[in-house]
Amino acid sequence: MLPDLRPPAPRGDAPRSVAVLGSTGSIGVQTLEVAALFPDRLRITALAAGTRWQELAEQARRVRPDHVVIADEAHLGALRDALAGTGVEVAAGTDAVRELAEEAEVDVVVAAIVGAAGLRPTLAAVEAGKTVALANKESLVVAGALVEAAAARSGAVVVPVDSEHSALFQCLVGEPAGSVERLILTASGGPFRLRPAETFDAISPEEAVAHPNWSMGAKISVDSATMMNKGLEVIEARWLFGVHADQIEVVVHPQSVVHSVVEFVDGSSKAQVGPPDMRVPIQVALAFPDRWAAPHPRLDWTRTGPLTFEPVDADRFPCLGLAYDALRAGGSAPAALNAANEVAVARFLTGDVRFTDVPRLVEVGLATARPAGTLDGLLAVDAAARRAAADARALTTA
Template sequence: MVSPAGPKRSVTVLGATGSVGGATVDLLERHSDRFEVEALVGGRDAAALAEVAVRLGARRAAIADERQGEELRRLLDGSGVAASAGPQAVVDAAAVPVDWTMAAIAGAAGLAPTVAAVRRGGVVAIATKECLVCAGTAFMAEVAEAGATLLPVDSEHNALLQALGGQGIDAVETMTLTASGGPFRTWDAARIAAARPEDALRHPTWSMGAKITIDSATLMNKGLELIEAHHIFAIAGERLDVVVHPQSAIHGLVTFRDGAVTAGLASPDMRVPIAHTLGHPERLATPAVRLDLVALGQFTFEAPDLARFPCLGLARSALLAGGAAATVLNAANEVAVALFLARRIGFMDIPRIVEATLDLAAGRLPCAAPATVEDAIELDRESRRIASERLPEAQFRAQ
C-alpha cells in the first residue's frame, strides 16, 4: 500500500464528472490522507463539477463549456476553489504540474489537455483512448520527450500491463484483449439493424458514458483498443487479437514466446485498474467485489463475428494500414455515434459512415500518420467534415 507517512501526491482529474472520473473521485476520497487535488476538469455539468471540487478540496476547477463558466463561478463563490471556463482553461488546468493526472476526457476533445499534462511530466493515467488512436505516433513521442510515465486505465490494457510482469515486449508472442460482446452479442443481424439508442446503451457488464457504451455495442471500442495497445506496448498489430469473453473476468492475456500464458483477472469494476495506476508502483485498497471463481463457475470464449459487428474489422484494417487511417476512423466514428444517439441514423449506419469516410479520405487527405499532435487535430477536423458529407442519412438507410 502507498504509505501515508510521506508527502501527499498531488493529482489532477481530467473528466472528473464522467464515469471514470467518478470512480477516481471515489478512490481519492477513500485515500484522502494520501492525495491532494490540484485541479478538476469537467465538460458541461457545472453543478456536478462544483460539488466534487468542494468535496475534495480542489484548488481549481475548469469546465470546457464556456457558457457554464458563470454558473461554475457562482457555485464556487466563497469556497476557495478557483473557477475557469473554456477549452483553453481546460488545457491550462491540465498543464499545472502535479504528480499524477487522470486523463479521462472522452473523444478527441481530450487530446489537447492530455498532451498538456504529458508535456509537464509526471504520471499520466490514460483512459482517453482517442489520444492514442488519433495521434498515436506523435503522442508517444511527446511522452518520451517529456519523460512522462504513461499508465493505461482501460481494464484490458491495464490487465496486459500487469500480466507482462515486467517482461519486455520481445518476450511476447501475442497479446489478447477480451470483449464482453456488448448488449447485442446474441442478437441476429436483422435485430441489430433495428436497434435503438436505448437498446445499445444497456451494456450487460459495465456502467460507462454514452459514447463508449455505443462503441462497445458496435465492438468499435475493442477495435480502438487494439490501436491503443499497439502504441502503448509498441507491439505490431499482427500480434494483437480479440476474443469475446461474456463473463468479463479475464481482461487481457499475454502469450509469451515460450508458450506460457498469463492473464489479468478482476471483477468488472473500474476502480481496480484506476487504483493500480493511482498507487503505482504500490497497491491501494479498493472496495471492489473480489473475484469468486467458484461462483462464476465457468469461463467461455467466442471469436468475434465481424459480419454482425463490422466496426471491429474496420478498426483492425485501419491499424494494419497505418498512416492516417486510425485518425480518420476515429473521427468518422465519433460523428456517426453522435448521429445515432440523436436518432438521425440507424445502428448499422455507424459502420457505413466510417467505411465511406475512410474511402473518401484516401483520396483527399494526407496518407501519412500525423507528425505532430497539432497535425492530428487538423486531420481529425477534416475527417469529421468528410464524414458529415455522407448525410442525409436516407442514403444509408436505403442500402
C-alpha cells in the same frame, strides 16, 4: 511511454497531487470514489469537465481542489457563483483545461475526457512529464506516435486505466523486453453478441447504451455495442505496448472476468482477472508502482460459473475490422477512423442514423485520411473526417 517494467521499488506514502480531467463522467466520478478511500495518499488538486457545471460545482464543494475548469465558457459565471466563498479558483475554456494538465504541483493527471477532445490536454500532460493515468484511449488512436515521442522526450509515464490495458500492463510488469508473442484483448461482446444480424437495423440508442457488464458513458457504451471500442483498444495497445497489429488478437469473453492475456515467446501465458469494476484499474493506475488495500469486490471462485471464449463475428461487427485496417494503414487513418466514429455515434444517439450506418459512416470518414505527421495535420484530417461523416446520408434509413 510505459513505466519501467522491472519489478518496481515501492513509491511510499508521500501524497500524490491529482488532476482529474473529465471529472463529471463515468471514469471521473469513479476516480473521485477511489481517491476518497485514500485521503492521506491522494489529494485532488484540480477538476475539469465539459458542460455539466452543477455536477462539477458539487464535486468541487466536496473535494475542495485548488482549481476547477469548465471547458464550455458559457457556464463560467454560473460555476463562479456556485463556488463563491469556497476559495476554489474557477476558469473556463479548452486552453484552461490544457493548462491544468501542466500545473507544476500536479503529479498525476487522470485523462478521462471522452473522445478526441482529450488529445490536447493528454499531450500537454505527457509533454510536461506527468504521470498520466490514461482512460482517454482516443488520444492514442488519433496521435499515438506524437504521444510516444513526447513521452520519450519528457520522461512522462503513461499508466493505462482501460481494464484490458491495465490487465496487460499488470501481466507485463517484471517481464523482460522482447518476451511478448501476442496480446489477447478480451471483449464482452456487448449487448448484441447474440442478436441476429437481420434485426440490427432496428437497434435503438437505449438498447445500445445498456451494456451487460459495465456501466459507462454513452459514447463508449455505443462503441462497445458496435465493437469499435475493441478496435480503438487494439490501436491503443499498439502504442502502449509497442507491438504490431498482427500480435494483437481479440477474443469474446462474455463474463468479463478475464480482463486480458499476455502470451509469451516460450508458450506461457499470463491473464489478469477480477470482477468487472473500473475502480480497480483506476486505483492500480493511481497507486502504481504500489498496491493499496481497498474494499473493492472480490471474485468468488465457486460462483463465477463457466468462463467462455469465442471468436468475434466479423460480419455482424465490421467496426473491429475497420480499426485493424486503419492501424495497418497507419499515418492519419486511425485519426480519421476515430473522428468519423465520434460523429457516427453522435448521429446514432440522436436518432439521425441507424446502428448499421455507424460502420458505413466510418468508412466514409476513413477515405479522408491523407499523409499527416504533425498535430495540426492530424487535426485537419480529424476535421475532414468529421465533415464527411456528418454530411454523408444515412445509407440504411428509408
